[in-house]
Amino acid sequence: MYRWSLLLLLVTVLAGCKMGPDYMRPDVPSGESWRIAPAATESIANLSWWELLQDKELQNVMQIALTENQDVRTAVASVDQYRAQLVMTKWDLAPSLSYGASAFMYHTTGGDATTIPGGGGAIVLPGQAGKDSTTFSNTIGFGNLKWELDLWGRLRRAVEASEAQMFSQEENQRTVILSLVGSVGEAYFGLRSLDLQVDITKRTLKSWEESVRLSQLRYKQGYIPKLDLDRFEAERAGTAAKLADLERQVVQKENQLNALMGRKPAAITRGLPLTEQPMPPSVPAGLPSELLQRRPDLQQAEQTLAAATANIGVAQAARFPQLALTGAVGGANANLSGTSIGPLFIQNVAASLAGPLLNASALGYQVSVNEMKARQAALQYEKAVVNAFKEVEDALIAVQKTREQREAQEQQVAALQSALKFADQRYQGGRASYLDVLTSQRSLFEAELALARTLQTQLVSVVQLYTALGGGWSVTEHPEQNLPDPRVQKNISARVQ
Structure with missing residues (x-):
C-alpha cells in the first residue's frame, strides 16, 4: 500500500x-x-x-x-x-473509452476435444469425444480505456x-x-x-x-x-x-x-x-x-x-517516456453444440511505458x-x-x-x-x-x-x-x-x- x-x-x-x-x-x-x-x-x-x-x-x-x-x-x-x-x-x-463486439462460429469433425478460443486450451466435453461439434462464441467489450498521464x-x-x-x-x-x-x-x-x-x-x-x-x-x-x-x-x-x-x-x-x-x-x-x-x-x-x-x-x-x-x-x-494506463471490461459467451459455457466476465488493467531510443537524436x-x-x-x-x-x-x-x-x-x-x-x-x-x-x-x-x-x-x-x-x-x-x-x-x- x-x-x-x-x-x-x-x-x-x-x-x-x-x-x-x-x-x-x-x-x-x-x-x-x-x-x-x-x-x-x-x-x-x-x-x-x-x-x-x-x-x-x-x-x-x-x-x-x-x-x-x-x-x-x-x-x-x-x-x-x-x-x-x-x-x-x-x-x-481526458481518458479515451471505446467499445467493440465480435461473434464467430465454426464446426469441427471428430477428435476428442473441443477448443474454445481464448479459453487457454482444449476442453473435453462429456459425450462429445469422436463426434462432430459446432462452436459459437461472442465477445462484447464495453469498456476499453486508455489514459495517457501527461507527466x-x-x-x-x-x-x-x-x-x-x-x-x-x-x-x-x-x-x-x-x-x-x-x-x-x-x-x-x-x-x-x-x-x-x-x-x-x-x-x-x-x-x-x-x-x-x-x-x-x-x-x-x-x-x-x-x-x-x-x-x-x-x-x-x-x-x-x-x-x-x-x-x-x-x-x-x-x-x-x-x-x-x-x-x-x-x-x-x-x-x-x-x-x-x-x-x-x-x-x-x-x-x-x-x-x-x-x-x-x-x-x-x-x-x-x-x-x-x-x-x-x-x-x-x-x-x-510516455506513461499510459489501459484497461478493459467485457463479457464473453460460448455455446458448443447446444451446451453453454459462460458467460465469462473479463477485466484487465495495465500500464505501458514507451520512450524514444533510436530516434532520440532526431527528436532533439x-x-x-x-x-x-x-x-x-x-x-x-x-x-x-x-x-x-x-x-x-x-x-x-x-x-x-x-x-x-x-x-x-x-x-x-x-x-x-x-x-x-x-x-x-x-x-x-x-x-x-x-x-x-x-x-x-x-x-x-x-x-x-x-x-x-x-x-x-x-x-x-x-x-x-x-x-x-x-x-x-x-x-x-x-x-x-x-x-x-x-x-x-x-x-x-x-x-x-
Whole structure:
C-alpha cells in the first residue's frame, strides 16, 4: 500500500511539470508620445467606423462589404476550424473509452476435444469425444480505456499551442475586417474624387467648346489667325481625352467597390459630394502604448509567437517516456453444440511505458527546429510592431500636411479663377493674346483637378490613420440610425462578430 501511495504521489508531482519555456511578451519600445502629434489620452480609433464615416451611402456599402466580402467570410470559417481543433486537442488530456463486439462460429469433425478460443486450451466435453461439434462464441467489450498521464506536459503544451493558434485566427479575422474598412473607405473617396474631377473636366470642356465657337467666328471675320483657332481646338480635344480617361477610371473604381462588397460589377449609388464629406476637426492619435493592445495584426503576431513557444515544450516532452494506463471490461459467451459455457466476465488493467531510443537524436533536432521557429515568430512580432508605428507616423504627417496643402490649393484655385476672368476680358477686348487665356484656363483646370485629388488624399489619410491605430474592426454594434437599408441589416449575422 505504501508503494502505491508513493507511486501515486510521484505521478501527481510529475503531472504538474511542463517542459519548455513559458510564454512572455517580448520587450518592445513604445514611447510616451508620437513624433508628429502631441500626447493625448483620447484617440480617433475609439470612434466606431460609422461615427467617422458619416456618409449614408458609404455606410451602406460598408455594411454590405462586412457581411458579404469573401475574405471576411473565409476568416470566420478559419476561426471555426481552429476552435474545433482546440476542442479536439483538449480531449487528448481526458481518458479515451471505446467499445467493440465480435461473434464467430465454426464446426469441427471428430477428435476428442473441443477448443474454445481464448479459453487457454482444449476442453473435453462429456459425450462429445469422436463426434462432430459446432462452436459459437461472442465477445462484447464495453469498456476499453486508455489514459495517457501527461507527466512532462506534452499534451498541455499542445493545448496551449492550439489555443494560441485559435486566438491568432480570431485576430486575423479582425485584421481582415480592419483592412476591409480601410479599403472600402479609400475606394469610395477615390470614386467621389473621380466624380468631382469628371464634373470639373466637363465644365472645362464646355468652356473650351465655347472658346472654340467664338474663335471660329473671329477667325472667319479675320480678327485672329488660324494658329489661335488651332490652339483652342487642341485644348478642347485634350480636355475631351482627359474626360474619357476619367470616365474609364470611374467605372473601374465602381468595379473595385463591388469586388470589396463580394458581388458582381454594378453601379454604385453616390452619397455626399467630396467637398461635403464630414472632416473631423481634430484627429488625436492617443498613446503609443495603446497600439499593442488595439491593433489586431499585432495581437495575431503575438499569438503566433505564443503558439511557437508552446510547441518547444511539445517537442521537448516528446523526448521523454510516455506513461499510459489501459484497461478493459467485457463479457464473453460460448455455446458448443447446444451446451453453454459462460458467460465469462473479463477485466484487465495495465500500464505501458514507451520512450524514444533510436530516434532520440532526431527528436532533439525537432526541439531545435521549434526553437528556431519561435525565434522567427519573435522577429516577425518585432517587425510588426515597428511597421505599426511607422504606419501611424506616416498617417499623422499625411493628415497634417494634406490639410495645409488643401488650404494652399484652395487659395491657388481662387487666384487662377480671377486671373482667367481678367485674361478672357482682355482677350475679347483685343488687349491680350490668346496665350494669356490658354495659360490661365489650363492652369485653372490643372489646379482644380489637383485640389480634388488633395481632398481625396486628406480624407484617405484620416481613414489610414484610423486603421493604423487599430480602429474600425468592431462590427458588433450597429446603431439603428446608421443602418440605411433594412435588407442590409437583415444580412448582418454573428459570422462577422
